[in-house]
Amino acid sequence: MTSDPVAASTDWAVLVVSEHSENLELSRGTVGNTIKHLTGERPVSKPRAIPEVYRNIQVNFCKQPGCPNFCVEPQLGPGRPGRRVGSDGYKLTGAKAESALKCRYCGVESRIKSNRAIYQEFQRQAAPLFAPSPLICPTEGCLSDPRKPTKAFQKFGKSTAGALRFRCRSCKATFSVPGPTTRQRRSRANALVFRHLVNKSPLNRIVELCQVSFPTLYDKIRFIHRQCSLFAASREARLPEIDLGRRYLCTDRQDYIVNWGSRTNRKTIQLTAVATADRESGYLFGFNPNFDASLHQDAAEAAWLAAGDADKPPQMRDTARVWTRADYAQSLARAAGKRLPAPDGRKGDEVAIVIEQRADLEAAEAMVEGQQLPSHGVQIHADYLVHGHYHHLRHLLRSTKQVNFSLDEDSGLLSACLGAFGDRVRDRTAEVVQVRIAKELSIDDRRKEIADARRSFAAAVAALPKPIRAKGDGLDDHRAATAVVAEEIRRLREASPDRDRKLQGVWMRNPIPDLSEPRKFWRYVSDDGHLDNHDAAFLLRMSTLWPVDKTFAMLRRRIAMFERPVSSVRRARRSWQIYAAYDPRMVGQMLEIFRVWHNWLWRSPRDGMTAAERLGLATGQVREDHILGYDVRAAVERLWAAAAEAEASNRDGYTAAAALNILS
Ligand SMILES: [Zn+2]
Numbered sequence: 001m002t003s004d005p006v007a008a009s010t011d012w013a014v015l016v017v018s019e020h021s022e023n024l025e026l027s028r029g030t031v032g033n034t035i036k037h038l039t040g041e042r043p044v045s046k047p048r049a050i051p052e053v054y055r056n057i058q059v060n061f062c063k064q065p066g067c068p069n070f071c072v073e074p075q076l077g078p079g080r081p082g083r084r085v086g087s088d089g090y091k092l093t094g095a096k097a098e099s100a101l102k103c104r105y106c107g108v109e110s111r112i113k114s115n116r117a118i119y120q121e122f123q124r125q126a127a128p129l130f131a132p133s134p135l136i137c138p139t140e141g142c143l144s145d146p147r148k149p150t151k152a153f154q155k156f157g158k159s160t161a162g163a164l165r166f167r168c169r170s171c172k173a174t175f176s177v178p179g180p181t182t183r184q185r186r187s188r189a190n191a192l193v194f195r196h197l198v199n200k201s202p203l204n205r206i207v208e209l210c211q212v213s214f215p216t217l218y219d220k221i222r223f224i225h226r227q228c229s230l231f232a233a234s235r236e237a238r239l240p241e242i243d244l245g246r247r248y249l250c251t252d253r254q255d256y257i258v259n260w261g262s263r264t265n266r267k268t269i270q271l272t273a274v275a276t277a278d279r280e281s282g283y284l285f286g287f288n289p290n291f292d293a294s295l296h297q298d299a300a301e302a303a304w305l306a307a308g309d310a311d312k313p314p315q316m317r318d319t320a321r322v323w324t325r326a327d328y329a330q331s332l333a334r335a336a337g338k339r340l341p342a343p344d345g346r347k348g349d350e351v352a353i354v355i356e357q358r359a360d361l362e363a364a365e366a367m368v369e370g371q372q373l374p375s376h377g378v379q380i381h382a383d384y385l386v387h388g389h390y391h392h393l394r395h396l397l398r399s400t401k402q403v404n405f406s407l408d409e410d411s412g413l414l415s416a417c418l419g420a421f422g423d424r425v426r427d428r429t430a431e432v433v434q435v436r437i438a439k440e441l442s443i444d445d446r447r448k449e450i451a452d453a454r455r456s457f458a459a460a461v462a463a464l465p466k467p468i469r470a471k472g473d474g475l476d477d478h479r480a481a482t483a484v485v486a487e488e489i490r491r492l493r494e495a496s497p498d499r500d501r502k503l504q505g506v507w508m509r510n511p512i513p514d515l516s517e518p519r520k521f522w523r524y525v526s527d528d529g530h531l532d533n534h535d536a537a538f539l540l541r542m543s544t545l546w547p548v549d550k551t552f553a554m555l556r557r558r559i560a561m562f563e564r565p566v567s568s569v570r571r572a573r574r575s576w577q578i579y580a581a582y583d584p585r586m587v588g589q590m591l592e593i594f595r596v597w598h599n600w601l602w603r604s605p606r607d608g609m610t611a612a613e614r615l616g617l618a619t620g621q622v623r624e625d626h627i628l629g630y631d632v633r634a635a636v637e638r639l640w641a642a643a644a645e646a647e648a649s650n651r652d653g654y655t656a657a658a659a660l661n662i663l664s
């Protein structure tokens with residue numbers, strides 16, 4: 001299940017990759033079965049609709065830690081007719097449109113996903129890290145290999161503006177790598193725009209304050225995004241080789257509304273983003289919305305038709321990752337069938353209802369009338385977004401010794417986390433804890449909650465079998481808290497009917513008063529009896545969503561277009577969301593700008609340090625102009641020198657260099 005995106009990075013943005021031709025044949029009628037029929041194999045057996053491993057990714061297995069089938073891949077061959085449970089202990093259940101894999105040992109089901117679509121989504125999210133270089137021949141279908149740049153291209157001087165020029169050796173096309181401000185003549189305004197963007201200035205105010213036109217402003221946002229992305233990639237590309245030690249990571253999701261259309265035809269697009277934050281440093285690893293700006297809806301529809309996807313179950317489709325018009329129509333029909341509460345004549349209501357239900361991400365998010373597909377770019381099924389996110393993390397943290405996850409209570413997050421980190425959970429280098437928090441407590445409820453917790457905690461400390469001896473080192477309270485949780489774990493484990501994995505099915509209440517997360521529950525998903533009560537207590541005490549939720553709140557406060565939380569959409573239905581984005585592409589750009597600003601520039605008032613410094617990724621102080629002035633040409637020169645050296649030493653070990661990006 002390790003990912004090796006470098007080898008295949010050329011197809012990251014391409015929907016129709018070479019594998020299509022094979023799949024196309026299989027989908028036309030049942031060619032595969034016909035052949036088997038002719039060769040005398042069981043005529044009635046059909047291959048089970050479980051996707052095969054794709055580039056070392058297989059997420060379809062039992063996701064119950066400790067189960068004999070945990071992390072065991074299902075057999076893909078034809079099932080025996082008349083028997084629905086395969087010899088591998090898996091059974092396919094559910095209707096064609098939502099088939100699941102059921103484990104015979106533990107009885108747990110999980111939705112079947114396309115490994116290929118997860119790989120594509122992983123590549124999209126991690127694209128800045130892997131794009132082999134900006135040195136890609138612009139001629140469509142040219143066979144030059146961008147992974148061997150010195151063989152594929154030749155240097156071709158510089159343009160008058162200072163861009164590096166290259167020529168393709170096979171088709172003679174020329175292309176250039178511009179410096180950071182080649183097209184940014186009023187570059188002094190860039191820093192100002194950057195600061196306004198992360199200080200809650202609405203776009204129409206930035207236009208006034210910075211005295212630029214709207215087209216110029218959009219151009220500058222694109223530029224700032226590109227610089228942020230290039231800069232962060234240049235540093236994060238080192239992460240996979242770094243052992244960050246023992247990390248506690250927390251994942252949650254946030255939803256956004258994008259306005260669309262005119263005042264007479266109000267339509268909205270709802271996008272979801274997932275982010276994972278490091279507890280200790282606050283560093284955000286990945287923050288992506290379910291939107292692929294590099295694809296076009298028409299291309300997605302063409303691929304859907306060409307692959308015959310209409311006749312396949314969702315997980316076997318070539319276009320499994322993207323929302324197609326057929327998916328949209330089906331989702332509308334399903335929503336209508338569920339008979340949502342009647343809206344009072346406004347389109348926005350239905351959207352709000354569906355959003356407030358906040359369906360799990362195990363399956364694709366639902367759509368209703370009033371929502372629409374974006375016209376530029378393609379919306380990604382949110383379940384695939386989450387799987388891609390965890391494979392991105394898996395890559396970044398592959399040298400990190402121990403990763404312990406806290407997840408919001410969402411079966412989609414859990415399934416995706418175990419899909420990517422299942423083997424590490426099995427090998428005890430990853431732990432998974434689900435966290436449930438009462439998010440909407442009023443101030444009064446919160447106060448009462450804390451007061452109650454203080455009292456019951458004091459009673460629990462007094463009732464400990466072994467009293468905590470005061471050492472006066474300032475950690476007495478922490479030792480007492482861990483001892484109380486350990487005592488609770490001992491009690492639960494003794495009362496559990498399950499001999500080994502006693503905490504897996506238990507929601508255990510946090511007994512410690514906690515101002516930021518009152519009324520918190522933990523579910524220790526990866527409990528396999530391998531941690532003693534004290535160590536399990538320590539793990540649970542470290543499990544929190546606070547770092548990621550704090551950052552989400554900061555995004556709402558800092559970026560005008562994300563101001564309104566989606567949960568208040570219903571209340572605000574009559575006011576068109578004036579600061580919401582009008583172009584869905586803007587959501588991804590702004591999230592990345594925010595992520596980079598938050599990780600590399602924002603200094604916490606607590607210790608005066610940036611998240612990157614606390615994580616040990618920043619070697620010195622990073623300034624705004626390091627990011628805005630980041631010069632991809634320098635990285636290209638380094639890449640070129642490394643490739644030339646590799647060639648000279650006759651090694652074939654060209655590896656993708658950091659900081660190179662084909663996005664611009
Ligand atoms: Zn199982």
Ligand SMILES: [Zn+2]
Nearest residue numbers: 137142168171
């Ligand atoms: Zn070429």
